[in-house]
Amino acid sequence: MGIKRFYATVRPASIDHTKRGVHMTEPNDPHRPDEAGVSRWPSEAGRDPYGQPSNPYEVPAPYSSYLPVAENHRRPYVDFGLAIKLFFKNYAVFRGRASRSEYWWTVLFNFIIAVAMQALMPILQGVGLMSAITSNSTTEFSAMSTSGVIFTMLPLAWLLAIIIPRLALTVRRLHDVNHSGWWVMAPTLCGIASAIMMILTFVSAAANDGKPSMALLTIGIVLFVAIFVVNIILLIFVISDSHPEAWKKYDKEPLPVTE
Incomplete structure (x- = not known):
């Protein structure tokens, strides 16, 4: 009898959580049954924002694509053929800029032409002279003399033809540096x-x-x-390489063609 009274005094009274307004449920239980006893998946609005995501296997969104690098305004690299094409298309264009490749491919082209002319001139003159001697004709000698003058004038004519585009190209190359x-x-x-x-x-x-x-x-x-x-x-x-700030000063519209 004394033992029962002891336990009655020591054991705390049962707590009714319902009366205190406390609703004891599993945290963020997605299968909590409704009033009809059917387990339903809660909506996004009713779900604990700090709980587990709706789909734990969902692949996260990839990082946003990187921003493109700002244009550096460099004149594009050109190959040998395009450099020669631009040399004549920008015949008298002194504004704008020219890249190193555009300049030096053209220098190589003019050097090849000069060497070819210097090599062909004595050959062609020799062929004409042999033809005149063989035929022993005054007409042949006259034709040989005329052709000799023409072949001699060809290098000079070529230099005069390219003097303006060469100056223009050099000016644009200087602008680029x-x-x-x-x-x-x-x-x-x-x-x-x-x-x-x-x-x-x-x-x-x-x-x-x-x-x-x-x-x-x-x-x-x-x-x-x-x-x-x-x-x-x-x-x-x-x-020298292109100067990064040259475009601000020398890129005046209309610009030289690039193709």
């Missing part, structure tokens, strides 16, 4: 000044019993050295 195109005139101006000094030196020598003016002679020598130095500077410019 962020330098003024007027640099292309520096060797020419130094050459003209040197020629003038040479003429004045001969004139002064003729006026002074063959003794040239030392001042004029010194100026002429300085100008010859200046021509060499300027050409070295230009060579450094045209072999």
Whole structure:
């Protein structure tokens, strides 16, 4: 009897959670039965936002695609054929820029043409001469002389034909390395000044019993050295890589064609 009273005093009274407003359920139980006793999957709105996702095997969304790198405004690389095509299509275009490949492929092309002309001229002249000797005809000799003059003039005609596009290409190449195109005139101006000094030196020598003016002679020598130095500077410019800021200054519409 005493033991029963002891347990009655020690055992706490049962707690009615319903009266206290506490509804004891499994946390985020997706199969909680409804009033009809049917287990249903809860909606997204009724689900615990901190619980397990609706589909634990769902593949997460991939990362968003990377942003494209900003255009660096470099003139595109061109092969040999395209460089020659652009050389003639941009015949007298002094605005814009030209890449290293566009410039040096054209230099190689002009070098090949010059070598070919120099190699073919004596061959063709020799063939014409042999034909004239064999036929022993005045007409053949006259034709040979005419063809010789034509073959001799061909290199000069070619140089005159490409002088403008060569200047334009060099100016665009200088623009691409962020330098003024007027640099292309520096060797020419130094050459003209040197020629003038040479003429004045001969004139002064003729006026002074063959003794040239030392001042004029010194100026002429300085100008010859200046021509060499300027050409070295230009060579450094045209072999340099494109300047990243050159497009801001020299890309003026309409731009040179690129294809």
